[in-house]
Amino acid sequence: MSSDDRDDEEPHEQRTSELLGAALGGAARRVGLDPAENASTQKVVWSAMGGWRGVFESVLPSLAFVILFTVKPEPLILSLGVSVGLAAVFTVVRLAQKSPPSAALGGLIAAGAAAALALWTGRGADNFVPGLITNAVYGTAFLVSALIGWSLIGIAAGFLMGEATAWRADKRKRRAFRLLGIAWAALFFARLAVQLPLYLTDQVTALGTLKLIMGLPLFAPLIAVTWLVVRALYPRESPQTTASRS
Template sequence: MAGSQQEVGPPADPADPVETVEAVVRRQLGAALGGRRGMVEAAVPTLLFTLTWLTQRQLTLALMVSVGAALVLLAVRLVQRSTPQFVLNALFGIAIGWVFVRIAASRGGDADAQALAYFLPGILYNAGYSVIFALTCLVGWPVVGFMVGSVTGDPTAWHEDKQVVRLCTQLTWLLALPCVLRVAVQAPIYLAGTSGGIDADAAVAALGVLKIALGWPLQLAALGTMVWLLGRNHTPLTPAQESG
């Protein structure tokens, strides 16, 4: 009797295997994004940095306010004993931005150049992800497939099923799209601001707004499209242990 309890229905044990690829991907994407709270925690430090710089014109103060906000969010997470992963991600992003600010300063860049440099890591980050996601799709090993593999226990067994590969390729392209759009919109503004094509303050303001507007809202749009695509399919997930 116990061996026949593989029918679809509410699992009695959270450790029970997931029955479809779609369910695996939905769960993994939800964990990766951190939900609404994780997205807000990522946006607040950038918003405060931009507002402080535009109103006070003091780069050190803007960085301190940004870090301070992230530390407050981190303290709340620790008090509530919930995962600090997404706040730590925000702090890491601020730290990388500060490094680029210092590099700009060491090269003789003025305050405007340093403020613009704060946004350069995000542009490079999205450009890198765009290339990686695209390459994995083009070579037939889409990133989302490894999300499936991390759950089944075999990182590559999913690749034997062409239906799964096709679904994972579509989902990986959808993950890449927000990154491509961010680079396409933000990179020209950054370049125009650093070259004097547009006012540096206007460029900083635009980059700050776009970093937030093209952040979680765009990610949610992509996720919504993924959910729609996943809802149209019901691809069986074969447990890795069956091949042993």
């Protein structure tokens, strides 16, 4: 490959990372994950989880499905209907409170698609297929991006902190973002490794239970670690330091 070809590829990679950074950074900012803001770790984690409403929205539909399916597997539409119904109620509440439509409808569409697949196949375990696919896709994306030196976390942090792709020239930041990317990939692949065998053996109750256990309880600590690392890489200047420079 000639030097001209490499020069052409580098701007293309930067443009792609800028677009991806804007998307990831915007999403992070909407859920309260902005390293530029002065917020406590506890507040950031709670905001990323969506507060009590976010916890209920994440847990109750799946919990209702698991309980009802365990008590009464047939008809399948009963447990699926209650699960989707709860997701619909949460969606209506969000829309009534004028939350962004994408945030309000995303969970309902995912729940509806999963339920439709389970009804079509007649297998309760298929209600968890979208989650398995999501873990596989996210895990692959985080791992590959980290290994090739374009960590998704670094791209998002670079956008939020206004340095674009300059972090790639900093060995300390590049290494930290690579390790964070691998850690997030490990979380998604761990979920897949535990849940996929249960899906293949049709152990619906165990699958649903472990999905809940490996959900927010593992997500929250990793969010906290990510936040602390990024804040350490981008320390906020004290008012005295800023004044002395002006």
